[in-house]
Amino acid sequence: MARNTFRLRLYCPEIASRIVPGQFFMIRPARGSDPLLGRPFALFDTYDDDQGQPAGFDFGYVTIGKLTGLMPSWKIGDEVSVWGPLGNGFPMVPKGTKHLMCVAGGIGQTPFLAVARELLTSRRYGSPTRDVTTSSTKVSLCYGARSADYLAGLDQFAINGLDVRLATDDGSRGHHGFVTELLKQSLASDCPPDLIYCCGPEPMMHAVQKIATAANVSCWLSLETPMACGIGICFSCVAKIQQDDGEWDYRRTCLEGPVFPATKVVF
Amino acid sequence: MNPLEVTLNRLRLPNPILVASGTFGYAREMQSFAEFAQLGAIIPKTVTPLPRIGNSPPRTAETSAGLLNSIGLDNDGIEAFLEKHLSYLLGLGTPIIVNIAGHNIAEFGQMAKRLNSFKKIAAVELNISCPNVSGGVDFATDPKLTSQVVAEVRAVCDLPVIAKLTPNVTRVVDIAAAAAEAGADAVTLVNTFQGMAVDWKQRKPILGNVLGGLSGPAIKPLALRIVHQVAQAVKVPIIGVGGIQSIDDVMEFLVTGATAVQIGTANFYNPTLASRLVGQLTDVVKSQGCQRVTELIGSLQLPNRSGCQK
Ligand SMILES: Cc1cc2nc3c(=O)[nH]c(=O)nc-3n(C[C@H](O)[C@H](O)[C@H](O)COP(=O)(O)OP(=O)(O)OC[C@H]3O[C@@H](n4cnc5c(N)ncnc54)[C@H](O)[C@@H]3O)c2cc1C
Ligand SMILES: Cc1cc2nc3c(=O)[nH]c(=O)nc-3n(C[C@H](O)[C@H](O)[C@H](O)COP(=O)(O)O)c2cc1C
Ligand code: FES
Numbered sequence: 001m002a003r004n005t006f007r008l009r010l011y012c013p014e015i016a017s018r019i020v021p022g023q024f025f026m027i028r029p030a031r032g033s034d035p036l037l038g039r040p041f042a043l044f045d046t047y048d049d050d051q052g053q054p055a056g057f058d059f060g061y062v063t064i065g066k067l068t069g070l071m072p073s074w075k076i077g078d079e080v081s082v083w084g085p086l087g088n089g090f091p092m093v094p095k096g097t098k099h100l101m102c103v104a105g106g107i108g109q110t111p112f113l114a115v116a117r118e119l120l121t122s123r124r125y126g127s128p129t130r131d132v133t134t135s136s137t138k139v140s141l142c143y144g145a146r147s148a149d150y151l152a153g154l155d156q157f158a159i160n161g162l163d164v165r166l167a168t169d170d171g172s173r174g175h176h177g178f179v180t181e182l183l184k185q186s187l188a189s190d191c192p193p194d195l196i197y198c199c200g201p202e203p204m205m206h207a208v209q210k211i212a213t214a215a216n217v218s219c220w221l222s223l224e225t226p227m228a229c230g231i232g233i234c235f236s237c238v239a240k241i242q243q244d245d246g247e248w249d250y251r252r253t254c255l256e257g258p259v260f261p262a263t264k265v266v267f
Numbered sequence: 268m269n270p271l272e273v274t275l276n277r278l279r280l281p282n283p284i285l286v287a288s289g290t291f292g293y294a295r296e297m298q299s300f301a302e303f304a305q306l307g308a309i310i311p312k313t314v315t316p317l318p319r320i321g322n323s324p325p326r327t328a329e330t331s332a333g334l335l336n337s338i339g340l341d342n343d344g345i346e347a348f349l350e351k352h353l354s355y356l357l358g359l360g361t362p363i364i365v366n367i368a369g370h371n372i373a374e375f376g377q378m379a380k381r382l383n384s385f386k387k388i389a390a391v392e393l394n395i396s397c398p399n400v401s402g403g404v405d406f407a408t409d410p411k412l413t414s415q416v417v418a419e420v421r422a423v424c425d426l427p428v429i430a431k432l433t434p435n436v437t438r439v440v441d442i443a444a445a446a447a448e449a450g451a452d453a454v455t456l457v458n459t460f461q462g463m464a465v466d467w468k469q470r471k472p473i474l475g476n477v478l479g480g481l482s483g484p485a486i487k488p489l490a491l492r493i494v495h496q497v498a499q500a501v502k503v504p505i506i507g508v509g510g511i512q513s514i515d516d517v518m519e520f521l522v523t524g525a526t527a528v529q530i531g532t533a534n535f536y537n538p539t540l541a542s543r544l545v546g547q548l549t550d551v552v553k554s555q556g557c558q559r560v561t562e563l564i565g566s567l568q569l570p571n572r573s574g575c576q577k
């Protein structure tokens with residue numbers, strides 16, 4: 001897809017027919033003990049078989065460690081262990097939303113293809129398939145990366161009606177600077193977002209949280225805490241989440257997230 | 268006759284495949300993965316007298332074929348456990364072994380007393396071995412303290428008592444003997460091995476708590492060794508745990524002398540494993556020409572050592 005960035009397609013009708021945008025799954029080799037644990041990855045998109053039924057799904061990944069370093073050597077027909085769909089996913093866009101802004105940093109862009117396709121194309125997700133009636137919502141994606149060669153999946157994001165704005169740290173493509181500056185520009189425009197979905201590195205999400213709070217815009221963050229099980233039994237994926245009594249508590253991101261209201265996340 | 272039934276003094280279980288504390292949540296999380304009715308027993312996450320927030324992340328780090336963790340007994344305390352989880356657990360029909368940890372002997376006693384009124388609980392497992400909790404006494408590094416805590420729980424609670432021991436001592440045998448003498452119905456061998464992971468480029472320990480406990484396939488030979496040592500030296504039923512991820516692993520522990528086993532870290536990366544192992548165990552018992560699994564327990568044949576030295 002881009003520098004050190006790949007896309008992998010899994011045949012798995014069971015997950016493909018249920019998963020919704022913003023949900024994730026766990027994956028590991030079918031055999032062997034090293035790497036040992038599954039790793040979480042977000043849905044990039046589902047694909048259909050000849051009869052139009054969900055057959056499997058794609059995910060995008062950056063090679064940074066043990067398992068992602070192995071993945072490029074996986075061959076067609078290899079068997080892997082996968083469990084999911086997991087987590088909550090992004091909430092359904094409320095009726096009457098004027099402008100949904102997706103803010104992505106680095107590989108944090110992967111959940112937003114399915115978000116955009118559900119809103120702007122006839123692609124449907126979930127079982128039973130979710131009903132989407134937000135044709136009047138404007139959808140944009142602000143996508144930041146280190147440099148142009150890390151920008152991945154731009155072909156896929158070329159969806160009719162999706163307003164894509166790019167930023168790179170080195171200015172090699174799009175806005176020279178942080179993606180949060182694009183968000184601020186949009187908030188100051190004559191069609192400002194009234195809903196923000198965000199996924200990316202923690203400092204970026206922290207910045208987006210502050211911007212959204214200051215602008216009083218509803219905002220959801222998809223956290224990328226390391227996970228050992230993905231299903232709520234190890235208590236390793238905790239993040240500080242504000243509770244009803246106003247105090248924070250460590251909550252399991254895999255069960256209660258990975259998507260949280262920005263107002264509840266304590267950085 | 269149920270060919271898989273096992274008895275550990277006062278504790279009778281439908282089969283010897285249990286799931287380990289801290290690796291199965293409060294069971295509810297596992298309902299779409301595990302067939303609870305298959306399991307010999309479920310041991311929910313350790314409960315403490317008061318809520319504990321747990322250690323700061325990162326709480327886990329993967330190592331070669333292993334997992335380091337320092338969760339820090341993150342739990343809502345015994346009152347919340349009784350209110351939120353116990354009736355659900357007891358309704359599953361699977362034996363429930365409640366695992367408790369206190370800072371001192373009195374706290375263990377108070378918790379055991381509280382649990383004593385729930386006669387449907389199959390047993391109480393004493394976590395006297397958690398390496399992640401600062402401020403607490405590591406009871407299971409001292410035979411005398413081990414004996415005192417087991418005796419206190421026996422005095423206030425009629426439920427079968429299991430002592431879960433730490434491997435982070437020179438001689439686990441002494442601790443197991445003390446637990447048995449004080450009235451433990453069984454000992455669980457073992458909790459995690461203390462370890463550490465370092466990110467040298469950042470000059471930082473990886474775990475938020477610096478030290479953690481090692482589990483997973485990497486520790487299986489160490490856990491087997493301890494089961495062997497205790498089985499040879501102490502007359503107490505043993506529940507073996509450490510790195511089990513296949514039916515062959517289960518059999519290795521059983522023939523070495525464990526009456527039952529617990530599946531821990533493997534639940535994380537193979538969440539349907541534990542319930543499937545029960546069916547596989549039935550097949551192994553048959554294929555070995557046995558009527559009951561108990562015929563295989565402790566069937567290890569040791570070499571005659573006197574003949575091997577010239
Ligand atoms: C809900 C969710 C969705 C995700 N979706 C995607 C996705 O769509 N695409 C994608 O590419 N990634 C995604 N990720 C991140 C992805 O899970 C990780 O990149 C992956 O686990 C890396 O596995 P690995 O074996 O290659 O790396 P590892 O070998 O596990 O190492 C990962 C990196 O972290 C460092 N590291 C390891 N352990 C620790 C620790 N405890 N503390 C600090 N640093 C540590 C390593 O040095 C290395 O740089 C997602 C994460 C979550 C939680
Ligand atoms: C993430 C994690 C959390 C654990 N939490 C507990 C716990 O709360 N109480 C306890 O008695 N043991 C706890 N353990 C130890 C396990 O029950 C088991 O003794 C140990 O992991 C060895 O078995 P394994 O290699 O099969 O995992 C925990 C282990 C892990 C990996
Ligand atoms: S990753 Fe294990 S509890 Fe969330």
